[in-house]
Amino acid sequence: MVDAEMRRMSEDDWLRRFRSWGVRPSKSMGQNFLLDTDIVERITDAADISSGQLVIEVGPGMGILSEALLNRGAHVIAIEMDDDIASRIADHFRQNDNYTVIHKNAATTDMSAITNGRTYDVVANLPYSVATLIVRHFLESPHPPRRLTIMVQKEVAARMAAGTGDLSLLTLATRLYATPTLLFDVPKDAFYPPPKVTSSVIQLNVRETPLVDSEARSRLFTMATIAFQQRRKTLLNSLSRGLSLDKPTVADELDHLGIDPAARPQAISLESWLALSESTVLQP
Template sequence: MNPRELLDEYGILPKKSLGQNFMHDPNTIEKIVATAQLMPDDTVIEVGPGTGQLTAELAKQARHVIAVEVDERMQPILEDRFADTKNVYFVYEDILKTDVLKLVGTDDFVVVANVPYYITTAIISHLLENYRRPKRIVITMQYEVAQRIISPVGDMSVLAVSVQFYGKPSIVSRLKPAVFWPRPNIDSAILAIDCYERPAVDVPSDKAFFKVVRAGFSQKRKQLRNSLSSGLGIKNKVGGTLLEHAEIDPSRRAETLTLQEWADLTQVAYDELGW
């Protein structure tokens, strides 16, 4: 039964307030499962199981599937559908309020998510900023946002730096609206993030790193001397000195810096500003 038929049977309508678009295309589901690269002993956190189309395929590949669903109206569908599936466990709460590491214990884990567009970046941040990250994240999201995440140096953003600091992102496939019901008005992407055991560059602290990055991007079209100084609340002369000590031209713009240059600048700021 496809999602529309299941929802009709249980008298449930998609909620616009939750941005619900249910995946129904078997080929897309197969591609997502293949992208997750699951092993028989893997634990999967599935975010947004909906009516369980993807859940059923994940359960065939993984040792455990822990599916986190915010819409409690899905509970009767999921509990009925998976009553005899012993390796699937459901948690009905907001993933952003969920202690993922408590759910998985000491197990390594993979995250697979098909969630509303408005919450995708928040979910990625929630997962990556934990002290222990998934081995891999596979998530469907707005295609244009996925493109921003994989941006190269020269076209970077806070979002791109934030993800690439913790893992290697790649767009696996572009999805047309027809693979979902109801159909969204835009194309989607399957984004995979292979998470590093430790961040891509060494920094005195993650907090300090992102403080500097956000300051640098606070006025994106301005030279780094100005945006960094404004974002950190310091004088332009001090901001320029920090950049020079990190061997970065103060006239450059934030989108042109490499991760290593952000790390070097963070170390200088950490040392010279007494953080």
């Protein structure tokens, strides 16, 4: 539960803290700071953090989520790229031995190094502009998290969790490594400044091993990139052109794999994409 002191802090209290720090939200960094303690409680409930657990938070902002995680006994590593916020948040929590600030870009940080190889979870309100880049960095890391409970733009969350018929490159990039679950939406007025879009909290339970090996993943992303760049075209047309293969060869291989050559890339299942990744015929 969010502690009593934190509950007593109104949105105005959090704004006063923010202004006392002399920090202004950066549009270029996609900074929209969460103010709603009820939303924070729902996020930490969903994350199911236990005492002593290591948690990475990206973009701690004013520390509202950090405080909730610390109240639950977590050891928090906060990664913050903004110079002013990194300095202010480190000073604010300087007396808490369970809080560490890493002044780096989360999309390029070595997670094994900063965690010393320990098991960890990610709980964060991610900046919209770099959310997908950060998520992919975590999922593709040699030392990935056990689970991510993250807030992103609603449209991005929907694409991560999409099923057959609405697949995208982001769906594949997510589902190869994790099982996504959409949790709840977050209104614009829960933030300062309010974003122009609705947010969603999504949980990604990371697989022990990706669904296919590294070579097959490379083949899959090559084909998926080609196909989704021309998502209105059939797989037959986009793959034959993109892979420089004749149409009869591509059609025969798709038929062999049980995939309709006339299908669009978003319309075939994850299993079909996995089958494509193992093809020795459909190679660039």
